[in-house]
Structures are given as structure tokens and as C-alpha cells.
Amino acid sequence: MESTIKKVGFIGTGVMGSSMAKHLQAGGHELHLYTRTKEKAQPLLDLGMIWHDTPGELAAVCDAVFTIVGYPSDVENIYLGSEGLVASARQGTYLIDMTTSSPSLAIQIYEAAADKGLFALDAPVSGGDIGARNAALSIMVGGDEQVFEAVKPLLNLMGKNVLLQGGPGAGQHTKMVNQIAIASNMVGVCEALVYARSAGLNLENVLRSIETGAAGSWSLSNLAPRIVAGNFEPGFFVKHFIKDMGIALDAAEEMGIDLPGLALARKLYDTIAEAGLGDKGTHALYQYWK
Structure with missing residues (x-):
């Protein structure tokens, strides 16, 4: 299933996200970006990553989308907003939230995604800027095992300790x-x-x-x-x-x-x-x- 994931979206290019996106690109994937302040993403755009003006526009062209943003309210808006990821992604798209967020929200996103034929995982990380820079993050995943196995090659590009902890919400x-x-x-x-x-x-x-x-x-x-x-x-x-x-x-x-x-x-x-x-x-x- 790894070969089906070619175009990868990344939302949130802060202290950790920037390094994580670089690792995905180095792994041979075409990277698509969205962040609230485009100027902060410019160093990544200079590397050939592709900018989108909204999360929905990004989701519509990607096989998998990763998010690592600030707060649960940001996660909810990006995923469940009227023009968010769940509403805009193509059937079969993988949606992986790496933000530290609410377990109950992770379950809500999982259920909303499933209703649209999408595959959602909650996959928060630990290791900070050092772990992100060295592709040595600990990644804690909640969701379905088949979906986890499908995206694990991408997760392995960013972390060294990648484990499925259980069903939706277990990662959080x-x-x-x-x-x-x-x-x-x-x-x-x-x-x-x-x-x-x-x-x-x-x-x-x-x-x-x-x-x-x-x-x-x-x-x-x-x-x-x-x-x-x-x-x-x-x-x-x-x-x-x-x-x-x-x-x-x-x-x-x-x-x-x-x-x-x-x-x-x-x-x-x-x-x-x-x-x-x-x-x-x-x-x-x-x-x-x-």
C-alpha cells in the first residue's frame, strides 16, 4: 500500500513540523503545504514543496495529509470545518493528526472520516525539536491496524519509535x-x-x-x-x-x-x-x- 501514497500534505510548519516535512520529502514524496502564515513556510517552498491557500484545497489533491498545529480548536476547524479536510479529501485519503489534542476529538474525527470513506489516525509525537530534526520522534498512534500499517512507512521517516497503541483516541x-x-x-x-x-x-x-x-x-x-x-x-x-x-x-x-x-x-x-x-x-x- 506504500506505493499508493505519492502526494503528501503537511499542515503546520512550526518548530517541529518543518523538519518533519523535510523528512517526508527526502523519502521521495511530493509535499503539499498549508500554514496560517505563508512566509514562515517559504524555506520549505524554496525546496520545491507546493503551497495551497486552504486546507481543503490541499486535501483535494493529496493521498495522505499530516497535521501538527497548536490547539484542539485548530484541529477541529481544520478537520471538521465546512471546507476542512474531511469535507474536501478524496475517498480513501489518509488523515493523520500529529497534534497533541483531545482523545474525544480524535474519536470524533475518526468517525466523521469513516462516514466519508476516509482513514483517520491520531498520532501525537514526543521528542521536541531535536527529535523532529533527527527523525527520532516517538510516535503514538490510535486507529485501525490496517490503516496504521499503510502509513507506517511515512511515519518511520519521521520517528524511530512508532507504535500502534489501540483504537481511535489511544494515541492521544x-x-x-x-x-x-x-x-x-x-x-x-x-x-x-x-x-x-x-x-x-x-x-x-x-x-x-x-x-x-x-x-x-x-x-x-x-x-x-x-x-x-x-x-x-x-x-x-x-x-x-x-x-x-x-x-x-x-x-x-x-x-x-x-x-x-x-x-x-x-x-x-x-x-x-x-x-x-x-x-x-x-x-x-x-x-x-x-
């Missing part, structure tokens, strides 16, 4: 698990560095000692050095992480479970966003203590 639920784990871990990483600095320790030496031990984590190895260097530019935006934590807390409430660690992390992130750090990277949480 898995991403919530990921974000819950990251949230409390990020609090711990920042508190540890605050403690180390207050104790007068050399932060680079501290990281060398602890990152290969029991305290080791992706955030400690990849984001703590940025904190030490004073570089708080985003690999993943604070404002988007707050959105993700809100989705997870809402889903937890629906399931009748209490997540106090996540609730605390959300409160801390809300504080730094209110201080004007919403467009910084998630490791900017360190600034809370400053």
Missing part, C-alpha cells in the same frame, strides 16, 4: 501519559538545578555526575544544559504544554482520578506564562525560582 491518551510524566520530571529537574546553584556547585559537573545515574532522564540530558547556558528558546512551547496538561487533567477528571503532581506543575507553568514566558521552551520553568 498515550501522549497524555507522556506529558504527565514529563510535567513532574521537569519540576524536579528545575528544583535540582536551583538547589545545586544555591549550594555553589558547578552545574556542568553536577549534570555529568547525575545524568547517567538513577536521576537520568531525557529532560535532564537535553534541557538541563540549555538551562545552564541560559537558553530558554523553545523546543516545545510553554503555552502548548499548558494546553496539554489541561487536556490531561480534564481526561483524568472524566475517569475519576486525581493527579496532584500534574496539578502542581500546571499551576507553576501558569505562573511563568502569566509572567510573559508562554512562548519560551518548557525548561523555562526554571525561571519560576528566579
Whole structure:
């Protein structure tokens, strides 16, 4: 089925999406683009990718369409709007949303797509700008196994850990698990560095000692050095992480479970966003203590 997917649409060319689109093009696919600000996509257009003025125009000519945008409201509009992907795509088109979004919305999109003879997957990712740039993302997929197998060769161009987690919505639920784990871990990483600095320790030496031990984590190895260097530019935006934590807390409430660690992390992130750090990277949480 891989050979039937020639023309690939990509919607959302931000910090991660730009690299992901390049990997798909390098894999031999004809790339079609849409993003709200055309100028931001110009470097990709210079590589020969094809621009469309609306998501619907893009969907009408593509065999598969990937999306990675900001918020569930964006996803809903792009997929379910009157001129969106579901309304405009040709029968048999694959629609893969890689945004971190609501599990219930993923199910709604799956059902709407199925009614039109389309194939939808929810496939959120983890790994940030580094994972996107290195084609090393973890991709968590929800949907039908046959559809997953059909698009897996494309997913493999963007990630190294690509797994089907279950039916529609399962990819989004898995991403919530990921974000819950990251949230409390990020609090711990920042508190540890605050403690180390207050104790007068050399932060680079501290990281060398602890990152290969029991305290080791992706955030400690990849984001703590940025904190030490004073570089708080985003690999993943604070404002988007707050959105993700809100989705997870809402889903937890629906399931009748209490997540106090996540609730605390959300409160801390809300504080730094209110201080004007919403467009910084998630490791900017360190600034809370400053």
C-alpha cells in the first residue's frame, strides 16, 4: 500500500513540523503545504514543496495529509470545518493528526472520516525539536491496524519509535501519559538545578555526575544544559504544554482520578506564562525560582 501514497500534505510548519516535512520529502514524496502564515513556510517552498491557500484545497489533491498545529480548536476547524479536510479529501485519503489534542476529538474525527470513506489516525509525537530534526520522534498512534500499517512507512521517516497503541483516541491518551510524566520530571529537574546553584556547585559537573545515574532522564540530558547556558528558546512551547496538561487533567477528571503532581506543575507553568514566558521552551520553568 506504500506505493499508493505519492502526494503528501503537511499542515503546520512550526518548530517541529518543518523538519518533519523535510523528512517526508527526502523519502521521495511530493509535499503539499498549508500554514496560517505563508512566509514562515517559504524555506520549505524554496525546496520545491507546493503551497495551497486552504486546507481543503490541499486535501483535494493529496493521498495522505499530516497535521501538527497548536490547539484542539485548530484541529477541529481544520478537520471538521465546512471546507476542512474531511469535507474536501478524496475517498480513501489518509488523515493523520500529529497534534497533541483531545482523545474525544480524535474519536470524533475518526468517525466523521469513516462516514466519508476516509482513514483517520491520531498520532501525537514526543521528542521536541531535536527529535523532529533527527527523525527520532516517538510516535503514538490510535486507529485501525490496517490503516496504521499503510502509513507506517511515512511515519518511520519521521520517528524511530512508532507504535500502534489501540483504537481511535489511544494515541492521544498515550501522549497524555507522556506529558504527565514529563510535567513532574521537569519540576524536579528545575528544583535540582536551583538547589545545586544555591549550594555553589558547578552545574556542568553536577549534570555529568547525575545524568547517567538513577536521576537520568531525557529532560535532564537535553534541557538541563540549555538551562545552564541560559537558553530558554523553545523546543516545545510553554503555552502548548499548558494546553496539554489541561487536556490531561480534564481526561483524568472524566475517569475519576486525581493527579496532584500534574496539578502542581500546571499551576507553576501558569505562573511563568502569566509572567510573559508562554512562548519560551518548557525548561523555562526554571525561571519560576528566579
